[in-house]
Amino acid sequence: MKVTINDIAKAAGVSKSTVSKVMNDSPTISEATKRKVREIMKQMNYTPSSIATQLARQSSFNIGLVVDMSRQNDFLNHDFYNIMGGLESVIASHHYELTICNIGNLETSDFFARYIYNKRVDGIVLDNSILTQEMASELLELSFPFVSLGELDGRDDIFSVDLDNRTGGSMLTQHLIDQGYKRIAFLGGERADRIFQNRIKGYKKTFAEHQLPVQEKWIRTGFSNEENGRAFIRHLLEQDERPDAFICMNNNVAFGALQTIVAAGIKVPEEMGIATFDNYPLAPYTTPPLTCLNTDTFQLGIDAGQMLMSQLHQQKSVAAPHQSFISPVLIERESTRLNQIARP
Amino acid sequence: MKVTINDIAKAAGVSKSTVSKVMNDSPTISEATKRKVREIMKQMNYTPSSIATQLARQSSFNIGLVVDMSRQNDFLNHDFYNIMGGLESVIASHHYELTICNIGNLETSDFFARYIYNKRVDGIVLDNSILTQEMASELLELSFPFVSLGELDGRDDIFSVDLDNRTGGSMLTQHLIDQGYKRIAFLGGERADRIFQNRIKGYKKTFAEHQLPVQEKWIRTGFSNEENGRAFIRHLLEQDERPDAFICMNNNVAFGALQTIVAAGIKVPEEMGIATFDNYPLAPYTTPPLTCLNTDTFQLGIDAGQMLMSQLHQQKSVAAPHQSFISPVLIERESTRLNQIARP
DNA sequence: TTGTATGCGTTATCAG
DNA sequence: CTGATAACGCATACAA
Numbered sequence: 001m002k003v004t005i006n007d008i009a010k011a012a013g014v015s016k017s018t019v020s021k022v023m024n025d026s027p028t029i030s031e032a033t034k035r036k037v038r039e040i041m042k043q044m045n046y047t048p049s050s051i052a053t054q055l056a057r058q059s060s061f062n063i064g065l066v067v068d069m070s071r072q073n074d075f076l077n078h079d080f081y082n083i084m085g086g087l088e089s090v091i092a093s094h095h096y097e098l099t100i101c102n103i104g105n106l107e108t109s110d111f112f113a114r115y116i117y118n119k120r121v122d123g124i125v126l127d128n129s130i131l132t133q134e135m136a137s138e139l140l141e142l143s144f145p146f147v148s149l150g151e152l153d154g155r156d157d158i159f160s161v162d163l164d165n166r167t168g169g170s171m172l173t174q175h176l177i178d179q180g181y182k183r184i185a186f187l188g189g190e191r192a193d194r195i196f197q198n199r200i201k202g203y204k205k206t207f208a209e210h211q212l213p214v215q216e217k218w219i220r221t222g223f224s225n226e227e228n229g230r231a232f233i234r235h236l237l238e239q240d241e242r243p244d245a246f247i248c249m250n251n252n253v254a255f256g257a258l259q260t261i262v263a264a265g266i267k268v269p270e271e272m273g274i275a276t277f278d279n280y281p282l283a284p285y286t287t288p289p290l291t292c293l294n295t296d297t298f299q300l301g302i303d304a305g306q307m308l309m310s311q312l313h314q315q316k317s318v319a320a321p322h323q324s325f326i327s328p329v330l331i332e333r334e335s336t337r338l339n340q341i342a343r344p
Numbered sequence: 345m346k347v348t349i350n351d352i353a354k355a356a357g358v359s360k361s362t363v364s365k366v367m368n369d370s371p372t373i374s375e376a377t378k379r380k381v382r383e384i385m386k387q388m389n390y391t392p393s394s395i396a397t398q399l400a401r402q403s404s405f406n407i408g409l410v411v412d413m414s415r416q417n418d419f420l421n422h423d424f425y426n427i428m429g430g431l432e433s434v435i436a437s438h439h440y441e442l443t444i445c446n447i448g449n450l451e452t453s454d455f456f457a458r459y460i461y462n463k464r465v466d467g468i469v470l471d472n473s474i475l476t477q478e479m480a481s482e483l484l485e486l487s488f489p490f491v492s493l494g495e496l497d498g499r500d501d502i503f504s505v506d507l508d509n510r511t512g513g514s515m516l517t518q519h520l521i522d523q524g525y526k527r528i529a530f531l532g533g534e535r536a537d538r539i540f541q542n543r544i545k546g547y548k549k550t551f552a553e554h555q556l557p558v559q560e561k562w563i564r565t566g567f568s569n570e571e572n573g574r575a576f577i578r579h580l581l582e583q584d585e586r587p588d589a590f591i592c593m594n595n596n597v598a599f600g601a602l603q604t605i606v607a608a609g610i611k612v613p614e615e616m617g618i619a620t621f622d623n624y625p626l627a628p629y630t631t632p633p634l635t636c637l638n639t640d641t642f643q644l645g646i647d648a649g650q651m652l653m654s655q656l657h658q659q660k661s662v663a664a665p666h667q668s669f670i671s672p673v674l675i676e677r678e679s680t681r682l683n684q685i686a687r688p
Numbered sequence: 689t690t691g692t693a694t695g696c697g698t699t700a701t702c703a704g
Numbered sequence: 705c706t707g708a709t710a711a712c713g714c715a716t717a718c719a720a
Contacts, residue, residue, distance in 0.1 A: 002463070005697060005698065014706075015706070015707045015708075016697090016698085017700085017706075017708075017709090018705090020698065020699060020700085021699095023698095024699085030705060033705085033706085045457060046457075047454055047458050047462055048697080048698070049462050049696090049697050050462065050464055050698095051395060051404060051462075051463075051696090051698090052399055053698055053699075054395045054698090055393075055395050055697080055699090056697075056698040056711080057699065057700095058699095065444075067429075069429045069433060076425075078422065080428075081421045081422075081424040081425070088444060088446050092446060097443060097444075098443065098444040099442065099443050100432060100441075100443070100444060113389060113390075113391035114394070117346055117347075117391065118391055118395075119393075119395075120394055120395065281629070282626065282628075282629040284626075285599070285626040286629060287631055348713055358691085359691045360691095360714080361690080361715080361716075362689090362690060364714060364715055367714090367715095368715080372689060372690080373689070374689060374690090377689085392713080392714075393713055395712090395714095396712070396713030396714045396715090397713080397714060398714095399695095399696050399698085399712085399713080399715095400695080400715045401715070
């Protein structure tokens, strides 16, 4: 059942070091013996033990995908499989394996000793919700390769992949303008939040491009949940100059807002357009379905993997860009079909 | 940065085998030296290299969670994080690590050689959509520990965890009866599908318990998608004895059915009740929201982990039950609130 | 109760 | 071009 390098060596009539060199395609081995040894390996169905290789090489050929099971994160939860898939697809082609590392409580856990110092993994990918500033600094100091999912506030010295929120804010705004809406509000998000800030930047940029004045009273901020979605709309409806469309920070805000609008007898999309960030969890299922910005999280995983591989393989002097952003994709649905009659 | 067993041995003034024995809490070591060595280990922040341990023990202390990235499976996708979390929580407490194994195309992949024969993992967990009869047989023959997520048709010789579909069918039926509905239809599912069969068993059992006659014409089968949901309803509405409630195989069927009913001007839940299997992806978001059966997939992961651990640790002669089922949880929503006025 | 020697399956450094 | 031999970090008979 288990065939080792020694078995191959014996069967091929060579030493095991020769076999090892064949596996690594060493240029110091003749093509003839390479062929012969490879033939035997195939016959005997040999696969090297990655564990032994890891020990000898003092390198695990493993990438850790760090999670914190003690925490709830519905969004990450939903995207996890895709991110993992993207990540796996690129590291596998570099012969790396994927290990899940549960970090738990950083203070009490032996995460660093277990995985980092011991080289149980050669690099890690972690969400910015679990990557603290201190961790980032320590990792950097050890020059241990890692990639953050999502930017880490105020740092451009670490590798990260993220959604391009600025472009996202711009795309949604542009779409609503294209559809014929003129007074576009923005609902949700905390002012201190970088994601919010970037989205608003895109929003304002597009306003400027169309010489439209930004109305600060149309930017309603606060925690992005259903209840606030309702509250935001109530505020908006009380204003003398009422918006005719709005952009939501997420589906929760959009859901609350939509309910309130429908209850008020306002027609969507005829009298009010709605566009939101994220397709998950409910944008396709509301009445009417919501136009939204979707993220290719598989691609996010791919980007993270490539960034990690480049750190692992390239000479450190090369200054590769540290941040990578992926553009969201607009999914048009009924909630913004003001111009639908005029469309093909 | 990296401290090994030798460093500890030197620092403690003992041999490295003694240190090793201390780590494994060998009874042949005096408490005094144990204390001393442990003290040093703590001071030096020592963590054993799992790679070296694996090689020496000829056992990886790793569990493989097998996935097939080349395939799309939205449901698995959504539940993956929870299942993984449950699995991780139990194997971690047994000091096992979690490795993701992408199997890809079984014919061309070296999955068995890489992971199984080489003992890269000590056990695997895989979905029944990727576990073939042949794989199961081979694994069994190697007496390699594994657990299937979902039953494998026609086999009770393999370990598996699954949702209790029979109980599920019964729970939904019972709930509708409790709410005052009397003529309950069942929509979706292929007759050859075991899941369907079990759910129908529960459905019929509950009918029998209430001395209600089962009407075969109220059981509409077919692929469980939105379109068929619409078709099923149309058939039902044409019948002279019209049902007053129905159970759907999944959210897709329910969505199509609900739309058709609403379009026909039938009121939900007053004139027609709707209950469905699964909470994902849209049961909470329809109008009205759908009563459904939810699955604690974290628990599913826990069960799988425990089953694997028992295979790994127990003597093989012990005949532990091979199948484990978890009961679904009923989530009541408006779509079945016929009795709502009478309720507290 | 502790230490010595050997092995786990590879890689790497030298000789030859 | 190939082959001994010594690591890699730990576990484990067997001695002491």
